[in-house]
Amino acid sequence: MIKKDLVIIGGGSAGLASAVSAFDNGIRDLIILERNPELGGILNQCIHPGFGLHHFHEELTGPEYADRYINEVKKRNIPYLLNSQVLNITKGKIVTFINENGVQKFEAKAIIFAAGCNERTRGQILTPGYRPKGVYTAGLAQKYLNIYGRLVGKNVYILGSGDIGLIMARRMTLEGAKVLGVSEIMPYSNGLKRNIAQCLEDFNIPLRLSNTVTNIFGRDRLEAIEISDVDEKLQPIKGTEKIIKCDTLLLSVGLYPFNSMLKNAGCVVNKESKGSLVDQNLETSIEGIFSTGNVLHVHDLVDFVSEESERAGTNAAKYILNKLSEVKNIVNVSHSKNVSYLIPSIIKVREENENIIFSFRVRKNIKKATIILKNPAKVHYSVKKINLLPAEMIKINVKNLNLLDCNELSLEVIEDE
Amino acid sequence: MSKKITCIVCPNGCEIEIEGDKISGYTCKRGLEYAKEEMIAPKRTITSTVKIKNSNEVCPIKTSKPIPKEKIFDVLTEINKVEIVKPIKMHELVIENVLNLGVNIIATKEFL
Numbered sequence: 001m002i003k004k005d006l007v008i009i010g011g012g013s014a015g016l017a018s019a020v021s022a023f024d025n026g027i028r029d030l031i032i033l034e035r036n037p038e039l040g041g042i043l044n045q046c047i048h049p050g051f052g053l054h055h056f057h058e059e060l061t062g063p064e065y066a067d068r069y070i071n072e073v074k075k076r077n078i079p080y081l082l083n084s085q086v087l088n089i090t091k092g093k094i095v096t097f098i099n100e101n102g103v104q105k106f107e108a109k110a111i112i113f114a115a116g117c118n119e120r121t122r123g124q125i126l127t128p129g130y131r132p133k134g135v136y137t138a139g140l141a142q143k144y145l146n147i148y149g150r151l152v153g154k155n156v157y158i159l160g161s162g163d164i165g166l167i168m169a170r171r172m173t174l175e176g177a178k179v180l181g182v183s184e185i186m187p188y189s190n191g192l193k194r195n196i197a198q199c200l201e202d203f204n205i206p207l208r209l210s211n212t213v214t215n216i217f218g219r220d221r222l223e224a225i226e227i228s229d230v231d232e233k234l235q236p237i238k239g240t241e242k243i244i245k246c247d248t249l250l251l252s253v254g255l256y257p258f259n260s261m262l263k264n265a266g267c268v269v270n271k272e273s274k275g276s277l278v279d280q281n282l283e284t285s286i287e288g289i290f291s292t293g294n295v296l297h298v299h300d301l302v303d304f305v306s307e308e309s310e311r312a313g314t315n316a317a318k319y320i321l322n323k324l325s326e327v328k329n330i331v332n333v334s335h336s337k338n339v340s341y342l343i344p345s346i347i348k349v350r351e352e353n354e355n356i357i358f359s360f361r362v363r364k365n366i367k368k369a370t371i372i373l374k375n376p377a378k379v380h381y382s383v384k385k386i387n388l389l390p391a392e393m394i395k396i397n398v399k400n401l402n403l404l405d406c407n408e409l410s411l412e413v414i415e416d417e
Numbered sequence: 418m419s420k421k422i423t424c425i426v427c428p429n430g431c432e433i434e435i436e437g438d439k440i441s442g443y444t445c446k447r448g449l450e451y452a453k454e455e456m457i458a459p460k461r462t463i464t465s466t467v468k469i470k471n472s473n474e475v476c477p478i479k480t481s482k483p484i485p486k487e488k489i490f491d492v493l494t495e496i497n498k499v500e501i502v503k504p505i506k507m508h509e510l511v512i513e514n515v516l517n518l519g520v521n522i523i524a525t526k527e528f529l
């Protein structure tokens with residue numbers, strides 16, 4: 001079997017950034033496996049501007065952002081295989097993949113899993129009614145339009161106010177479709193405020209909050225939908241039904257990490273983020289298998305994907321080159337109830353002072369908050385933040401944490417008046 | 418009369434309030450500039466795609482600078498008339514000075 005120091009699964013922004021940083025930290029025997037015919041991942045279909053403000057301090061479109069990283073990979077002559085789909089990973093770090101040359105295997109010292117996320121589909125949110133043609137996930141419609149130039153419909157309704165749905169509302173409008181509205185079951189939108197302004201308000205597209213699709217009509221092709229307001233328990237309110245004629249319904253009801261392959265390999269799952277459980281180095285419960293990007297937790301900003309993935313690449317390189325010092329203490333990390341997930345779940349303490357990045361989301365809008373890190377005996381860190389939203393991942397960078405004699409750490413978001 | 422707008426310059430999405438010539442709620446210089454411009458002559462950067470000859474894929478493009486909001490659909494009509502040929506370089510010129518707006522349409526992806 002062919003041996004490799006490092007196999008990177010997925011050539012999206014996460015895979016590309018981790019490959020570059022692993023290379024820059026001394027790894028030469030590495031390869032990227034990508035199932036698509038090109039590198040760049042989801043960025044290829046995100047042709048709108050809005051990428052790179054943190055990382056490059058200028059606003060780029062998705063393909064432009066991808067291009068910068070693809071160039072870095074090419075400059076270093078980092079090998080990659082396209083049209084190569086990974087089928088399976090084992091605990092022993094054997095990677096099985098298939099391409100035009102058949103089924104092949106690599107035996108890796110370390111793996112970085114960067115396979116991105118999937119879109120939730122109708123089955124998972126259980127909309128009633130028939131299953132006619134004309135119901136698409138927003139990301140799939142985006143791929144058809146932005147990669148192949150094919151508009152999936154003319155009269156469109158959108159369920160869910162996530163950013164992909166908002167971006168597609170504008171995009172389909174610009175291509176001549178009529179977007180009749182967006183329904184969001186929650187009382188607030190999950191999309192960025194600027195996307196509500198520039199994608200909906202600019203084109204007078206109505207956003208209906210606390211509203212959802214309650215029925216779908218049409219046997220062959222979608223003919224109409226029924227929408228209804230919902231109460232506080234998210235149950236449809238009788239008497240508020242409204243019929244809207246449309247030929248297309250886009251679902252923008254959320255994304256989830258495409259993590260099943262790591263789960264099958266035996267990596268412990270973080271039930272809250274739906275990705276793998278990782279330590280501060282982004283290493284999973286199996287030594288030498290790292291996870292990063294949307295497959296670890298769904299990111300709203302690619303800049304944060306790149307930053308996280310550079311860390312994964314650096315740490316995988318240290319692991320391969322035996323540069324990680326011995327673990328002196330293990331700390332379990334928990335969080336308060338108003339936090340929906342937190343990464344990392346454990347900290348392997350190797351140094352007296354550790355610099356650790358914590359990423360998390362809150363469950364509801366919080367205007368003003370104090371975020372603290374503490375164990376029962378001591379507050380280690382505290383910072384104030386404003387306007388915390390479930391739609392926006394929060395990242396805090398904590399320097400010089402001394403955790404040698406601590407076994408529990410908890411991150412708490414305290415709401416301030 | 419006061420008006421509230423959402424700043425679209427970055428993902429923070431600040432709520433800016435404009436009251437006569439008093440502007441508040443912005444948190445950076447670019448936000449202030451955006452608010453001023455939004456009052457007189459709103460502009461947007463437009464992205465779309467153009468056809469590529471002999472290909473089943475399309476090439477993403479953008480306006481090199483923001484264009485007046487009321488010209489968006491006219492510019493898109495021009496963009497939809499174009500078909501380009503491979504190889505396409507990053508930021509290759511697709512339409513020069515579209516509709517005399519002083520703005521170019523450029524490719525945002527490379528096709529070999």
Ligand SMILES: Cc1cc2nc3c(=O)[nH]c(=O)nc-3n(C[C@H](O)[C@H](O)[C@H](O)COP(=O)(O)OP(=O)(O)OC[C@H]3O[C@@H](n4cnc5c(N)ncnc54)[C@H](O)[C@@H]3O)c2cc1C
Nearest residue numbers: 010012013014035041042050085086115116293294301302
């Ligand atoms: C529609 C949309 C709009 C967005 N808009 C913005 C925005 O405006 N601004 C912003 O900053 N961020 C935005 N984001 C977020 C950001 O772009 C993404 O979070 C980021 O690009 C994800 O990178 P990734 O590498 O983790 O995943 P992906 O880009 O999905 O990459 C994963 C790669 O792995 C490959 N892969 C999967 N399984 C296998 C397998 N078994 N074998 C081989 N290869 C495999 C896939 O083909 C893919 O290329 C948006 C995201 C989406 C989905």
